[in-house]
Amino acid sequence: MKTSIATVSLSGDLRDKLRAIAKAGFDGVEIFENDFLAFDESPREVGKMVRDFGLDISLFQPFRDFEGMPEPLRARTFDRAERKFDLMQELGTDLVLVCSNVSPAALGGIDRAAADFRELGERAAKRGLRVGYEALAWGRHINDHRDAWEIVRRADHPNIGLILDSFHTLARKIDVNSIRSIPKEKIFIVQLADAPLIDMDLLYWSRHFRNMPGEGDLPLKDFMRAVAATGYDDYLSLEIFNDQFRGGNANAIAVDGYRSLIYLGDQVRRAEPDIRLSVPEMPARIEVSGVAFVEFTASEEEASDLETLIRTIGFRKTARHRTKRVALYRQGDINLVINTEHEGFASASYLVHGTSAYAFGLWVEDAAATAERARVLGAEPFGQAVGPGELLVPAIHGVGGGIIYFLDKKSELARIWEIEFEPAADDGPSMPAGLTAIDHIAQTVRYEEMLTWLLFYTSLLETHKTPMVDIIDPAGVVRSQVVENEQGTLRFTLNGAENRNTLAGHFIAETFGSGVQHLAFATDDIFATAEALRSNGFRALSISPNYYDDVEARFGLDAQLVERLKSENILYDRDESGEYFQLYSPTYGEGFFFEITERRGYRGYGAANAIFRIAALRKQLRPEGLPKV
Numbered sequence: 001m002k003t004s005i006a007t008v009s010l011s012g013d014l015r016d017k018l019r020a021i022a023k024a025g026f027d028g029v030e031i032f033e034n035d036f037l038a039f040d041e042s043p044r045e046v047g048k049m050v051r052d053f054g055l056d057i058s059l060f061q062p063f064r065d066f067e068g069m070p071e072p073l074r075a076r077t078f079d080r081a082e083r084k085f086d087l088m089q090e091l092g093t094d095l096v097l098v099c100s101n102v103s104p105a106a107l108g109g110i111d112r113a114a115a116d117f118r119e120l121g122e123r124a125a126k127r128g129l130r131v132g133y134e135a136l137a138w139g140r141h142i143n144d145h146r147d148a149w150e151i152v153r154r155a156d157h158p159n160i161g162l163i164l165d166s167f168h169t170l171a172r173k174i175d176v177n178s179i180r181s182i183p184k185e186k187i188f189i190v191q192l193a194d195a196p197l198i199d200m201d202l203l204y205w206s207r208h209f210r211n212m213p214g215e216g217d218l219p220l221k222d223f224m225r226a227v228a229a230t231g232y233d234d235y236l237s238l239e240i241f242n243d244q245f246r247g248g249n250a251n252a253i254a255v256d257g258y259r260s261l262i263y264l265g266d267q268v269r270r271a272e273p274d275i276r277l278s279v280p281e282m283p284a285r286i287e288v289s290g291v292a293f294v295e296f297t298a299s300e301e302e303a304s305d306l307e308t309l310i311r312t313i314g315f316r317k318t319a320r321h322r323t324k325r326v327a328l329y330r331q332g333d334i335n336l337v338i339n340t341e342h343e344g345f346a347s348a349s350y351l352v353h354g355t356s357a358y359a360f361g362l363w364v365e366d367a368a369a370t371a372e373r374a375r376v377l378g379a380e381p382f383g384q385a386v387g388p389g390e391l392l393v394p395a396i397h398g399v400g401g402g403i404i405y406f407l408d409k410k411s412e413l414a415r416i417w418e419i420e421f422e423p424a425a426d427d428g429p430s431m432p433a434g435l436t437a438i439d440h441i442a443q444t445v446r447y448e449e450m451l452t453w454l455l456f457y458t459s460l461l462e463t464h465k466t467p468m469v470d471i472i473d474p475a476g477v478v479r480s481q482v483v484e485n486e487q488g489t490l491r492f493t494l495n496g497a498e499n500r501n502t503l504a505g506h507f508i509a510e511t512f513g514s515g516v517q518h519l520a521f522a523t524d525d526i527f528a529t530a531e532a533l534r535s536n537g538f539r540a541l542s543i544s545p546n547y548y549d550d551v552e553a554r555f556g557l558d559a560q561l562v563e564r565l566k567s568e569n570i571l572y573d574r575d576e577s578g579e580y581f582q583l584y585s586p587t588y589g590e591g592f593f594f595e596i597t598e599r600r601g602y603r604g605y606g607a608a609n610a611i612f613r614i615a616a617l618r619k620q621l622r623p624e625g626l627p628k629v
């Protein structure tokens with residue numbers, strides 16, 4: 001398997017695109033004609049530039065409206081093809097993509113099209129070039145790869161082959177098993193694109209909403225298994241028409257693209273062990289058995305406010321780092337670390353983002369193997385000098401440049417708290433409040449980054465994503481999507497902020513970047529927890545009384561329960577999976593907060609309650625902090 005991406009998938013001019021593509025590790029690039037036409041250098045210079053970046057041109061495209069034309073248009077299309085053959089030779093590529101004719105003038109007829117391709121094949125052969133035919137999902141006569149293949153078969157020419165594009169096949173729900181019987185040498189290249197399931201016109205869907213394999217909802221793995229079954233092991237080329245990507249950061253999108261291909265290859269190889277597909281070796285997706293800790297960076301002054309807040313939530317200081325200004329607070333299986341070092345990454349994070357949950361650790365089966373999978377998928381490793389008596393904890397950068405550490409029980413990492421920390425007595429009066437574990441970590445990101453982080457988590461960790469939901473903030477919509485595992489031992493919510501007036505957008509603007517905006521803890525008894533919190537001096541976020549009238553009406557709850565919910569400011573939700581109870585802290589700093597949840601079988605996240613929680617939180621931010629709505 002070789003990796004390629006079409007220039008049309010990225011922003012910038014041709015040189016910017018090529019630089020990003022090369023840097024991300026691709027082998028080749030599809031030169032999209034318009035990217036070349038809009039660039040000032042000669043075709044020869046462009047070819048040289050591509051090769052200087054260490055890339056090959058996987059193909060030149062598209063050549064439109066070719067097959068089945070009546071004369072005199074037919075003669076003109078052949079002249080046009082000769083001109084493009086000249087150009088390809090100057091560029092230094094031997095493959096052109098012809099997409100199926102959409103012209104109203106096209107005559108149709110499978111043998112007529114085959115004859116046109118045979119003649120084109122003859123002309124291409126004279127120059128040592130090859131022509132690949134692709135069925136556009138909206139082609140006038142040919143809109144199905146099975147018909148395109150029949151034309152290629154009947155053209156019966158060694159220089160004419162088929163191009164498969166997952167979007168066109170999957171958008172029309174064509175049975176992918178029809179690919180399995182195509183001889184591999186007749187598949188000249190395979191283009192890949194995913195897309196979110198949206199019911200709309202095929203052309204519009206394709207030109208604006210494609211995304212990287214694994215970022216959308218189409219069955220790319222099934223498509224690729226069928227391709228791999230033919231024995232095809234050549235270029236997999238991303239062709240992603242996406243409005244957001246065109247305006248995005250070319251480097252970041254190229255990295256996502258490369259990751260998506262490697263991950264797809266890995267999935268196919270695991271699903272079809274007998275099939276030859278050359279994909280880099282890597283450990284399987286990583287099972288996470290829990291969150292080992294969440295680490296805050298803070299100045300000493302702010303740390304003391306944060307300590308006061310978490311003490312009211314029932315945490316007690318249990319240990320301090322042997323050599324660093326780092327303290328451990330614990331309750332149940334939850335470890336919160338507060339780092340007030342003046343050097344190193346924690347301190348640098350503080351200087352940029354202020355007090356923030358800049359790092360967390362995950363319990364995995366094998367920390368080194370996890371770091372290895374992350375490396376192969378192109379994640380950015382994190383390393384910093386290890387002091388005497390400290391452990392080297394494998395780590396990578398995640399959302400907002402924050403750190404994800406990996407710990408396992410089979411190495412010394414299992415004893416990190418004993419090795420690096422010494423016991424400390426808590427001098428505060430607070431009492432534990434029955435919190436048992438981290439229920440979820442909520443990260444706020446820019447809307448444009450959502451796909452990046454969904455792919456990041458799902459490709460590395462044994463997780464799945466749930467459908468996107470809209471969270472209504474009084475100042476705009478925030479898109480929310482969950483990455484979680486089956487066991488419920490790892491749950492992330494990703495909230496994508498589109499404007500800075502929302503609570504989420506404000507958080508990003510004021511903390512200078514994406515990051516953890518809230519942590520949700522689990523309890524087995526929300527009412528007992530609420531009572532303990534109150535006696536610790538915790539003041540729950542106050543929820544509008546109108547909410548409780550509605551809850552009573554909507555769910556038919558008994559009045560006594562509703563009274564209790566109301567007096568403790570507990571939000572309620574219920575669905576077919578069970579019941580959910582939520583209690584919030586006030587905001588801390590620029591919009592960070594804690595949540596306490598009790599799940600009675602419930603698997604969701606209380607999305608319907610978000611609007612009430614946001615309205616209440618907004619009231620708490622300093623008055624000048626948020627625009628009035």
Ligand SMILES: O=C(O)c1ccc(O)c(O)c1
Pocket residue numbers: 061062097099134136165191206207239
């Ligand atoms: O949208 C198009 O016109 C178009 C062109 C070339 C392709 O390979 C394709 O998949 C779509």
Ligand SMILES: [Mg+2]
Pocket residue numbers: 134165191239
């Ligand atoms: Mg295509």
